[in-house]
Amino acid sequence: MIRSHFVNLVIFSGLVAVFFAFLTQSETKDRLRVILVLGGSMIVLSLIIAYVMYPFPLR
Amino acid sequence: MSETVVEQAGPEARPAAAAFVACFLAWLVPGLGHLYLRKKERAAVFFAVVLGLFALGVASDGAASLFEPRQPLSFLATLDNLATGPIDLVSRYHTYGGIVFALPGEDGDPRRTDLLNRLRSRVRSVTYEYGTIFLLTAGLMNILLILDCYDIASGRKN
Numbered sequence: 001m002i003r004s005h006f007v008n009l010v011i012f013s014g015l016v017a018v019f020f021a022f023l024t025q026s027e028t029k030d031r032l033r034v035i036l037v038l039g040g041s042m043i044v045l046s047l048i049i050a051y052v053m054y055p056f057p058l059r
Numbered sequence: 060m061s062e063t064v065v066e067q068a069g070p071e072a073r074p075a076a077a078a079f080v081a082c083f084l085a086w087l088v089p090g091l092g093h094l095y096l097r098k099k100e101r102a103a104v105f106f107a108v109v110l111g112l113f114a115l116g117v118a119s120d121g122a123a124s125l126f127e128p129r130q131p132l133s134f135l136a137t138l139d140n141l142a143t144g145p146i147d148l149v150s151r152y153h154t155y156g157g158i159v160f161a162l163p164g165e166d167g168d169p170r171r172t173d174l175l176n177r178l179r180s181r182v183r184s185v186t187y188e189y190g191t192i193f194l195l196t197a198g199l200m201n202i203l204l205i206l207d208c209y210d211i212a213s214g215r216k217n
Contacts, residue, residue: 001119001186008189011115012196015108019200022104023207026217 013042078212085208086144089201092208105204113143113197116150121190122181123150125174126161137161139198142205150194154181 002008017039021031073096085092090106093099124136137160140147151158155177163171181187210216 002115002189003185008119008186012112012189012193015112016196018104019108022101023203 009043009046013039013046016042073212073214075213078209081208081212082205085205086142086201088144088146089197089204092204093211096208096211098211105200109143109197109200109204110146112193112200113146113150116190116193116197117153119186119190119193120181120184121150121187121192121194122154122178123147123194124191125155125159125178128161128164136195139195139202142198142202143194144201147198154178 002011014035017035020038021034025031025034077096081092081095083092084095088106089109090102090104093102093105123140124133126137127133140150141160143150148158151160155174159174162174165171184190207216
C-alpha cells in the first residue's frame with residue numbers, strides 16, 4: 001500500500017501516459033514524446049492546482 | 060496513355076465476426092484482443108498497464124462499486140468496474156467477501172447492512188480514494204481498448 005500522495009500521482013500519471021502513448025501512436029519516438037508531455041503535464045498541473053488550493057482551508 | 064495506380068498499404072479490414080471476437084477477448088483479458096489482432100507489443104503493454112492499475116487499486120483498499128437504485132450514477136460506476144472483465148470479480152470478493160453487484164433495496168435488510176459495514180471499513184483506509192480511482196480507471200482503459208480492437212478489426216485503424 002503506497003501512502004505517499006506524490007508517489008501515487010507519479011505512478012498514476014506514468015501508467016495513463018504510457019497507455020495513451022501506445023493507444024494513439026505507432027512510432028517509438030512519438031510514443032516517448034506523448035509519455036513525456038502527457039505524464040509531465042499531469043504531474044506539473046496537479047502540483048500547480050495543489051499549490052493554488054493551499055491557501056483555502058477546509059472550513 | 061496508361062494510368063499508374065499506386066496502392067497504399069492501409070489497415071486490413073477483417074470479417075465482422077473477427078471484430079466481435081476481438082472485442083470479447085479484449086473484455087475477457089486486457090490486451091488479449093490486441094494479441095488476437097496480432098498487435099503483440101501493444102497487447103503486452105496494455106495487459107501490464109491495466110492489470111497493474113487494477114492490482115494497485117485492490118492493494119490500495121479500493122472498492123468495487125455497487126448498484127444502488129436510489130443513486131442512478133452508481134449504475135455507471137458498476138458498469139465501469141465490470142468493463143475490466145472477469146478480474147472485476149476479484150475486487151468484489153476482496154471488498155465484500157462475495158460476488159455482489161447491487162445493494163439490496165430495503166434499509167432493514169441484514170445483507171444490506173453487512174455490505175455497507177464492509178464498505179465503511181474500506182472507506183476508513185487512507186488509500187481508499189486512490190484505490191477506487193485506480194479500479195475505475197482500469198475499467199475506463201479497458202473500454203477504450205475494446206473500442207480500439209473494434210477499430211483495428213474493422214479496418215479503421217492499423
